Amino acid sequence: MLKWLSLYCMLAALPAMGQTRRIYVSPQGNDANPGTQQRPVAGLHRAQQLWRADNSHQNVMVVLAGGTYYLDSALVITPEDNNSMDRVLFIMGAAGQQAVLSGARPLQPRWEHWQQGIYRAAVPEQVKGMDRLFINGRQQVLARYPNYDSSARFYHGTAEDAIAPARIQQWKKPEGAVVHALHRAEWGGYHYRVTGVNEKGAAVLEGGWQNNRQMGLHPKYRFVENVLEELDAPHEWYFDPAQHQLYYKPAPGTPPPAAVAYAELKELVVIKGLPGKPVRQVMLNNLQFAQNARSFMQTQEPLLRSDWTIYRGGALLVENAEHCYIGNCFFNEVGGNAVFVNNYNKNVNIDSCHIYKAGASGIAFVGNPSAVRSPAFEYNRFVPYHQMDYTKGPKTEDYPRDCDVRDNLIQYTGEVEKQSAGVQISMAQHITVAHNTIHNVPRAGINVSEGTWGGHMIGFNDVYNTVLETGDHGAFNSWGRDRFWHPDRRVMDSATARNPELALLDAVQPTVIYNNRFRCDHGWDIDLDDGSSNYRIYNNICLNGGLKLREGFFRTVENNIMINNSFHPHVWFKNSGDVFRHNIVTTAYKPIRVPVWGQETDHNLFPDEAALKAAQANGTDAHSLAGDPQFEDLAAGNYRVKPGSKALAAGFKNFSMEFGTRIARLKALAAPVPLPAELFLQKGNSGASIHWKGATVKNIEGLGERSATGLPDEKGAYFVQVPEGSEAYKAGLRTGDVVIKIAATPVNNIKDFVSLYQEHAWKQTIPVVVFRNQRQQELQVGK
Structure with a gap:
């Protein structure tokens, strides 16, 4: 064999x-x-x-x-x-x-000039619809408002009035328009069809089933497409299925194309066996x-109690397959998921592929809910403990296992669907995700939807520029709303106090996260959320967002490095069994409602004595140390520590700094990793400045700076220069501002500023008090 x-x-x-x-x-x-x-x-x-x-x-x-x-x-x-x-x-x-x-289907339109630089052509009657249009292989822009803006953070451009009644009045045919919007809490996105207009002139919407935590569409971050009256920019198009007319606006001075192609199929290749065969x-x-065609309106099936719904399809769909290999393939701007590994699969390998601008997720492994014991499908639902099946592990074999994702480049995914990931895992076991480069994604680079059934090995990946269009998430994200989970924390506290092993009914094998480099600027680098249990996390570099452990059980975190951030323990169980040791943190811990600090929190390295004493006041870190970790070359991304570093005395051990795909042609296509140029907190009490989101920031020092800013003392973070167009400028800060409070906490210096900002970076906006124009002013600083 x-x-x-x-x-x-x-x-x-x-x-x-x-x-x-x-x-x-x-x-x-x-x-x-x-x-x-x-x-x-x-x-x-x-x-x-x-x-x-x-x-x-x-x-x-x-x-x-x-x-x-x-x-x-x-x-x-x-x-x-x-x-x-x-x-x-x-x-x-x-x-x-x-x-x-x-x-796609190719067409050779016979164009005629219509109006205002727009051409139109009759299309054969058998063409019932068009989802995407391509000219010379390049995707064009479906007529939209606001117009496409490659520099815009959300959806390439959004507008609060996208479906305002005053705008809808300008459309002769609102029916068929498509609305895209972020989730109200920025937990993914929504998509709707306009089916009509009510008596108040508001759009009647069908859809919104693309998120499993229903809260409604975001009031601001939304746009509308597929409206003829919004066809007003070069490269926009519109298809009228009733009149069989295709409209297109070429660039000025350019004739309309002789040939086009329109997307029709969703799946291109399907590898599909039968149960038992x-x-x-x-x-x-x-x-x-x-x-291929987009699939956002088919994304309807809820995934247990995660925030996801899914469409079980993709450009490549694999189901009931064994020992299959997908290598060196290019998934080029596919409309939905690139690769979907569905239900029973074993030894399916995706290797050395390039996934570029997928409409939804890059690679998804999703099992069948019939394999889950006592499943629940929405955050607030649960199976009562007295009715629960207490048998450990899966109920059937209908799920992916022993599959590999290696050496791939996955970039700019989630072009349409924001509740997506570079790699998504749900109801699966023993999935290896190794040596991949994943960057520029709207939500997580790697997402594990629940604990069923663990055993995943996630190592040597380079995951950065993540959570770019959403919030409250991580470069690596997981949930653990498994059988033991209950939406009423008091009920769950009581049940797990009697038997913490309940958390291992579904998370039967540990998931290991090792030797990765993660970066998230709008959440956490590693985010183990709601109930995530049975994890081993070691030898990881967290470049900006730190590491969060929300309520869960049996997590061991050791030998990791957190640059310009720290450890975020949130609302722990009293008997969590968690361990945090031999790590390097560069700010103080940031706990929220941690009554008992797990099994062990000790032998770590802190940036200074103040951060260490704050931890020891909570009863942890009796043997931890404080001081400069002495990285070999921080600016170059080499975080191995030098001989004599106090980190070594705390038990830290150097590890490899090699991350991401090993394939040369893919490495050459990846965006550069945004490496921190400095440890901000080392400069908290010095005259040196830091560079933060394009701005130059320093401490207030001397009467001259007090006079220039109008401050009564030398407290605050002084924004000496905020260039227009920088991330700091877009967030709402201006040259000359002095930040004196973040979330009602005083900011004494740049050390306080960075530490407090990182603590709240996952929020949609952060309440900030600045001293501007000789007076205090409250701002809601965006991300």
Whole structure:
């Protein structure tokens, strides 16, 4: 029986395994051809007919020449194609060529000028709808308000009046408009169709099921699209299905395109076995997936008690499969999820792929709720303890396990759906996420929706520029609202006091987070939220947001480094069993309602004696130390400590500083990691300035600065320069401001400022008092 091999070993092994039939495919081929290299067929569906008709039981290698393959339906690979461990079905793009699997339909419109630089063309009546439009492979902008702005933080541009009655009055046909908005608490997003207008002129909306914590759409961060009257900018388009007319506005002085393509299919390739009869050993390599339709209105199924709902589909859908491999593929601006591994799967590997601007998540592993014992599906719902199934672990085998995600580059995902992640895991076990680079995502880079059933290994990843469009989240995020969880904390306290092992009914194996580098500027670098239990967290670099442990059980956190931040223990259980030791923190701890500090909190390194004494006042860290950690090269991101560092005396051990994908071509495409240039808190009592979100900030020193600012004393964080357009400027701060309070707590110096700001950075806005123009002024500083 064939053992699991890497792709290159697999290729080398094919001849030794027996005869291999090769089928060649080319956009210039003919489906009447036999599929030889000299006479290729034109499409994958014809190639599938050829290999299915071959009864020789030999390996099959399908080679696609470069070019675009417009699929008229998804390629569905079933046990009929390969159910054996003795042969391989291998589908690959030819070496050095780009084979594109497209979910779009090509058109050659006959344009006529309509008005104001807009052209229109009649479209065949069989075209019922258009979701996305492409010209020369590039996606165009569906007519929208406000106009597309690549620099805008939310949805590429939002407006409070996007669906105001006064604006709707300008639309001849409001029906069919699509509204996108953030969740009111910025926990993901919502999407709606406009189905009509009520007697008050307000839009009647259908949708909003894309979030499992219903609170309504955000009053400010919203936009509307698919409205003809909003077609007013170059590269915008609109399709009128009733009149079969396509409208397009090219760039000034540019003629309309001779050819376009519109998205129609959602899934491009589906690997789908049957219960008890999985598809086996299908290998996909060097393929590009592109131009498929968006799926945001199908994102409806709630995922237990996390904040998510999902659509069980993607450009590549894998279900009931074993020993399948997806390698070196490019998922190019796909409309929804790039890869969705659904229900029962085993040994499915996604390796060395590039996922760019996916509409939803990059890679998702999601099991079937039927495998969960006593499941509940919304935050406030629960199964009463006296009715609960107390058997540990899963109920059925219908979930992904023993799967790998390695050496991928996942970037700019969540283009449409904000409750998304670079890698999403739910109702699964033993998922390895290693050596991936994940950056520029609206929410978490890696998300674990609940404890079912643990055993995940998450290591050597580089995850940064996260939670860019949402809040109260982390670069790594998890929830643990498992069987033991109850929405009434008092009930849960009572139940877990009697038996803390309840937390391990679903989180049966530890999830290990090790040797990663995380950065989040709008939450925590590592965020173990509501009930997350049974974790081992070691050898991680937290670049900005620190590490949070909310109520849960049996977490061991050791040998981690938290730059310009610290440890955030929140609302712990009295018998949590948590351990926090041998870590380097660079601000004081930031506890919230921690009556008992777990099993052990000790042998850590603090930045100064004040932070250490504050911890010891809580009864922790009797053997911890304080002082400069003496990093080898902080500005270059080398956080190994030098010989003689007090961190070593506290039990800290140096570890590797290698993170992210190891594939050179992918490393070259990744955005640079925003490394901290300095330890802010080392400068809290000195005359040195710090650079914070593009601003220059220092302590107030001397009568000259007191006079210039009008302050009565030398307290506060002085914003000497806030360049227009900087992140600090966008947050609401201005040159000459002196921040004197954050969330009602006095700010004496830049050390206080950074520490207090990081404590509240997860919030939508932070209440700040500044001294501006010789008087105090209250601000709500944005993120």
